[in-house]
Amino acid sequence: xxxxxxxxxxARSGNKKALAWALLITVxxxxxxxxxxxxxxxLALIADSGHMLSDAAALFLSLGAIxxxxxxxxxxxxxxxxxxxxxxxxxxxxTLFIMAGFIIYEAVERFYHPPEVxxxxxLAIAAVGLLAxxxxxxxxxxxxxVHGNLNMKSAYxxxxxxxxxxxGAIIAGLLILLFDWxxxxxxxxxxxxLLILRSAWSVLQNSIHILMExxxxxxxxxxxxxxxxxxxxxxxxxxxHIWTITSGMDLLTCHLDIEERSEEQLILKQAVGLVSExxxxxxxxxxIEKPAFHxxxxxx
Numbered sequence: 550x551x552x553x554x555x556x557x558x559x560a561r562s563g564n565k566k567a568l569a570w571a572l573l574i575t576v577x578x579x580x581x582x583x584x585x586x587x588x589x590x591x592l593a594l595i596a597d598s599g600h601m602l603s604d605a606a607a608l609f610l611s612l613g614a615i616x617x618x619x620x621x622x623x624x625x626x627x628x629x630x631x632x633x634x635x636x637x638x639x640x641x642x643x644t645l646f647i648m649a650g651f652i653i654y655e656a657v658e659r660f661y662h663p664p665e666v667x668x669x670x671x672l673a674i675a676a677v678g679l680l681a682x683x684x685x686x687x688x689x690x691x692x693x694x695v696h697g698n699l700n701m702k703s704a705y706x707x708x709x710x711x712x713x714x715x716x717g718a719i720i721a722g723l724l725i726l727l728f729d730w731x732x733x734x735x736x737x738x739x740x741x742x743l744l745i746l747r748s749a750w751s752v753l754q755n756s757i758h759i760l761m762e763x764x765x766x767x768x769x770x771x772x773x774x775x776x777x778x779x780x781x782x783x784x785x786x787x788x789x790h791i792w793t794i795t796s797g798m799d800l801l802t803c804h805l806d807i808e809e810r811s812e813e814q815l816i817l818k819q820a821v822g823l824v825s826e827x828x829x830x831x832x833x834x835x836x837i838e839k840p841a842f843h844x845x846x847x848x849x
Contacts, residue, residue, distance in 0.1 A: 564701050565615050567692035571685040571708060572608040575601055578681040585674035591666050591734060594674055594718050601678075601714075604707040607641040611704040614638075618795065631795035632760075634700035639756035641703035645710065645749030649742040656735035656742070663731040672722030679715035682708060698796035699755055706748040710741075717741040762792040765799050768828050776827060777803070780819050782811030788844075791830070800832040804844055813837045 579601035586594030614637035622629035685708045689695060695705040717737040724733035764770055768791050777786045785806040793799050801824055807816055817837055824833050838844060 564693045564698060565612065567689045567701075568608055568612040568615070568704060570688045570692075571704070572605060572612060574681050574685045574688075575605045575608060575708070575711070578678050579605055582674060582678050585670065589666060589668075589671040589674070591671040591718065591721075594671055594678075601711055604711050607644055607707045608704050610637045610640060611700050614700055628794055631798060634698070634795045635756050635759045635793075638699045638703040638752055639760065641700075641707060642749045642752035642756060645707065645745050645752070649745040649749065652738050652742040652745075656738045659735035660732065663735070666721075666725050666731050666734050668722045668725030672719060672726060675715050675718035675722055679712060679719060682712035682715055686712060699752070699759065700796060702796075703752045703756075706752060710745045710748055713744050714741050759793045759795075762790075764791045765793050768799070768830070773801075773824070773828060776823055777805065777820055780805075780816055780823070782807045782816050783820075784808060791828075798832065799828075799830045800834075801828070801830045802834045802836075804836045804838055806838050806840075806843065809840055811839075813839075 579598050581598075582594050582601060583598035585591075586598055611634075614634045617633045618629070618631045620630045686705065689701070689705050689708060693701045693705070695701050717740060721733040721737045724730045758766075770789060770791060773791065774786050774789055777783060777789075783805050787804050787806070789801075789803040791799065791801045805816065805820065807813065817835055820835050821833050824830050836844065
């Protein structure tokens, strides 16, 4: 079995630093937008500050998940606590859904009863919020693994959706300031909420897939089976399972039925090497079986 933890742990260290900076920036701007929204009577700003509250909680949860996942494995948690990162990603996706629903609900109310909105102040505060969001997104994209780590991707999407909220508030502020079109405030809030829902659905789908022990999207089980069957001496492959513990940590287990005269260790070495090279899976457990013994197949 091969294990490559060096790059994995290095990436986790970068993820922690990025999240800490993004959390600090997000909390600061959250208060600015909330009190600014009350001052200007802008739903777009209040909605964005509320979304930032969920983002701050999401970033804190993601940061806590990395710390918790770093705990050593125990007798009753033999894989350790890495899966907590996926649970955090799931809850982050869920909070995005809830927040988008809240924004849409409030926006519908304002369609019927549009209040007076101070477009100038709304525009200025939203611009500051956008700059902060851009800075947070830049920190995370440069220091964290937003493509390979689902926990970091969910945190990054929270920050990006914040930026969309700020852009929406800026556009609404301009329309109110230039044309006195107060309906722009709830209208753009709904558009931002729909964009948030789109991102949230992706995170929820991926996290549920991992929690259900789904095969990594980068791996084709049938191709892996054919690859192992092509090893000289292998008669059959069964109980082939491929799943993900957390982002960047995929596992594979299987049973190989081999011919009586075949060299077990040679076949095992070839199989582990192929899985590592072709599938980028370093955590592999393979059971070798000869005709004298055949382990019954699992029902799953």
